[in-house]
Amino acid sequence: MQVLVRHSECERINHKCEYVIKGMVPDHLLMGSHHPALDKLRKETRQLYLITNVDEKNLHKDTKDTIYQIELPRIILDGAEIKTNAKFLVDFIKTEDIDSFLKKNRVKLTSLNKASLDRRAYNDGISINITGNRLRIKSGLDTSSMPLIQDEVSKKYQDEVFDFTFNYEMVLIGQRKSSVKSAFNPHIYDTRHKRLHLVVFTKNGKIDKAYFGNKQKVGIHKKGNTINFTKENIQLITESNNISSFEKKEKEKVQYAPNIISITSSEFITSSNITSTIKTAEKNFGLTRGVNLLTVDRKGKFNVESFDIYGSEDDAKQFLVKLESLIKKKKFWAIASHDAIRSNWPGFQKKLSELNFKLLQTLNGRVAYIAYSNTNNNIKEYSSKTSLNHVISSYIKPLSKKELKQLKKDKKKNNAKANVYAKDTNRFIAHAGGQIDGHNYTNSLEALNLSYKKGFRLFELDIIKTSDNIYVAAHDWKHWASITGYKGALPPSKKIFKEQKIYKKYSPMDINDINLWFKNNSDAILVTDKVNTPMDFSNKFVDKNRLMMELFTWEAVKEGISAKIKSPMPTGGILGKIKGNKIEYLKKLGITDIASSRRIINNQKKLVNEIVKTNINIYAFHLHFDKGKDEKHVTCNESNYFYGMYADKWDFNSTLNCYKDESKNTVED
Numbered sequence: 001m002q003v004l005v006r007h008s009e010c011e012r013i014n015h016k017c018e019y020v021i022k023g024m025v026p027d028h029l030l031m032g033s034h035h036p037a038l039d040k041l042r043k044e045t046r047q048l049y050l051i052t053n054v055d056e057k058n059l060h061k062d063t064k065d066t067i068y069q070i071e072l073p074r075i076i077l078d079g080a081e082i083k084t085n086a087k088f089l090v091d092f093i094k095t096e097d098i099d100s101f102l103k104k105n106r107v108k109l110t111s112l113n114k115a116s117l118d119r120r121a122y123n124d125g126i127s128i129n130i131t132g133n134r135l136r137i138k139s140g141l142d143t144s145s146m147p148l149i150q151d152e153v154s155k156k157y158q159d160e161v162f163d164f165t166f167n168y169e170m171v172l173i174g175q176r177k178s179s180v181k182s183a184f185n186p187h188i189y190d191t192r193h194k195r196l197h198l199v200v201f202t203k204n205g206k207i208d209k210a211y212f213g214n215k216q217k218v219g220i221h222k223k224g225n226t227i228n229f230t231k232e233n234i235q236l237i238t239e240s241n242n243i244s245s246f247e248k249k250e251k252e253k254v255q256y257a258p259n260i261i262s263i264t265s266s267e268f269i270t271s272s273n274i275t276s277t278i279k280t281a282e283k284n285f286g287l288t289r290g291v292n293l294l295t296v297d298r299k300g301k302f303n304v305e306s307f308d309i310y311g312s313e314d315d316a317k318q319f320l321v322k323l324e325s326l327i328k329k330k331k332f333w334a335i336a337s338h339d340a341i342r343s344n345w346p347g348f349q350k351k352l353s354e355l356n357f358k359l360l361q362t363l364n365g366r367v368a369y370i371a372y373s374n375t376n377n378n379i380k381e382y383s384s385k386t387s388l389n390h391v392i393s394s395y396i397k398p399l400s401k402k403e404l405k406q407l408k409k410d411k412k413k414n415n416a417k418a419n420v421y422a423k424d425t426n427r428f429i430a431h432a433g434g435q436i437d438g439h440n441y442t443n444s445l446e447a448l449n450l451s452y453k454k455g456f457r458l459f460e461l462d463i464i465k466t467s468d469n470i471y472v473a474a475h476d477w478k479h480w481a482s483i484t485g486y487k488g489a490l491p492p493s494k495k496i497f498k499e500q501k502i503y504k505k506y507s508p509m510d511i512n513d514i515n516l517w518f519k520n521n522s523d524a525i526l527v528t529d530k531v532n533t534p535m536d537f538s539n540k541f542v543d544k545n546r547l548m549m550e551l552f553t554w555e556a557v558k559e560g561i562s563a564k565i566k567s568p569m570p571t572g573g574i575l576g577k578i579k580g581n582k583i584e585y586l587k588k589l590g591i592t593d594i595a596s597s598r599r600i601i602n603n604q605k606k607l608v609n610e611i612v613k614t615n616i617n618i619y620a621f622h623l624h625f626d627k628g629k630d631e632k633h634v635t636c637n638e639s640n641y642f643y644g645m646y647a648d649k650w651d652f653n654s655t656l657n658c659y660k661d662e663s664k665n666t667v668e669d
Helices: 007-012 036-042 069-079 098-104 106-119 188-192 231-243 248-253 313-328 348-354 401-422 445-454 477-484 494-499 511-520 534-540 554-562 572-577 582-589 605-613 631-637
Strands: 126-131 134-139 142-147 160-166 172-178 196-203 206-213 219-223 227-229 258-267 277-279 284-286 290-296 302-307 333-342 364-366 368-373 379-384 387-395 428-430 458-465 471-473 525-529 547-551 567-570 593-597 617-621 644-647
Touching (some): 126 206, 134 196, 142 172, 206 227, 206 231, 219 231, 258 368, 302 313, 313 333, 368 387, 471 511, 534 547, 547 554, 554 572, 572 593, 582 605, 631 644
Parallel strands (some): 258 333, 428 458, 458 525, 525 547, 547 567
Antiparallel strands (some): 126 134, 196 206, 219 387, 333 368, 368 379
């Protein structure tokens, strides 16, 4: 609380300004500061202290008396020697025992106090604008403002950050200016008292963007010169803020253990600054265009499936089938959109209406959208033109003893399956010759020798040409120069290429070296990357029957078939260029293998399953591109999709335990 009587007001009532009470500071702010006098006060029993330069004779209370909050208005006016006929609560207390009066009338006083607080609450939505040189926020009849700083000479406004603080009931309890660096640093009181913040950023005297939330898990971002947070926005954030930090008593009422999930959805423009994600205790999921469906199985494992309902009618149909099944089975699910969605596919809106999605059926284009089923299987939906953040809980019934026993059996079965896969040398391709001394992408003679010794029999080499048109093994010329220290013109000649040691110790290989090595190791198979001229390269390689080539156009694939190499492998990126039935096209060409990024299962799982059913082998590359998605992960979790993989390293002799990192229910050897 601050009380200030301005000089103009002093003059108007003919009082000397030096005797006016200049201000008061609430005790919780005062006691949060450090000063020898305050440190001494802090050790005393907590109570109100009045600090003033007013003559003691003008106060109706003795300096040794206890003062109460309800007496402050009268004390302030008395100290300022202002005469008024206003009545205050203290004027109606006829007893000297104020404590007894307050306790006796506690219910009535609480109602009276709440009425005054409600007037200052911002529950009905908040509008933000700049009037004159002041930033103003308004909700109903309540307004608050702060001045913008303008340079006196240039008349330009500074870029500023304004922070308005609300309690959990949306009562404005503070306002200050912050900085970009510290704008989203939460205070200990924010968590402890569930405080919320409205953070407004200005540029050149205009509103740039605003955030409303708790600076942690819950928040909404908006952008524009005038910004409105609707009543629904406020309700969404206040409800989420209460959910995001469970009280002990609330936990005791929960039938099953809750898993806290944070969901952020943003449309295209906002997504450049705000990443659409679903965060669980287990992992974070990045989202793709359309709707992303979060589910959790009986073992507590979360999964996200993406459906591009903006660009694909087929995805829209699959999404409805999956969603209807989850709703009928009364299972937990949550939906978050990213970039853009579309609901006007034939029959799509009608089906959404039948499933009781009142909001989703109305949305099209770039929009943020979040929906989920709560513990009563009711559907909650929220949308925004910019972004949304919502914190929810998923509830999973604990596994029974029978289910735990079955889970242990399933893990042992999967471990056994993974170990058969792990020892099959036909499934692992030594990526760029394989790792040596911690180095990847060397394409060196020593890497081939080491990988062969470890048990690899499929070896990938990146094949490019020198300036004199000779095939050599190197990932690309810029990378080759960085690992050899070469400073000359690129590409080099074959002679210069052969003179450069890789990492000052490993031997480079031209086509003659490659042929000699594969001639001496007659059970080894070469898998190429980069080169897209199968007829020419195969004629220069020692054995076409031991040559697999990843190819990057359908013309090159057909050329590879004509060259009669072991396997002309289309890269996954050209599958989308097939017109008509993709599977029939692949079968007609006689394709036996495909080289693809393992990320293909993120949004083309249906196609992958169809390819696998046709007995076409998919070899996955881009391992290690996503956190945790390494050789072990593919072996243990994705062998149903990928026949094999491009591996930097692998141990064919060790026993694999797919669950050794789990804290519970680890499969025992």
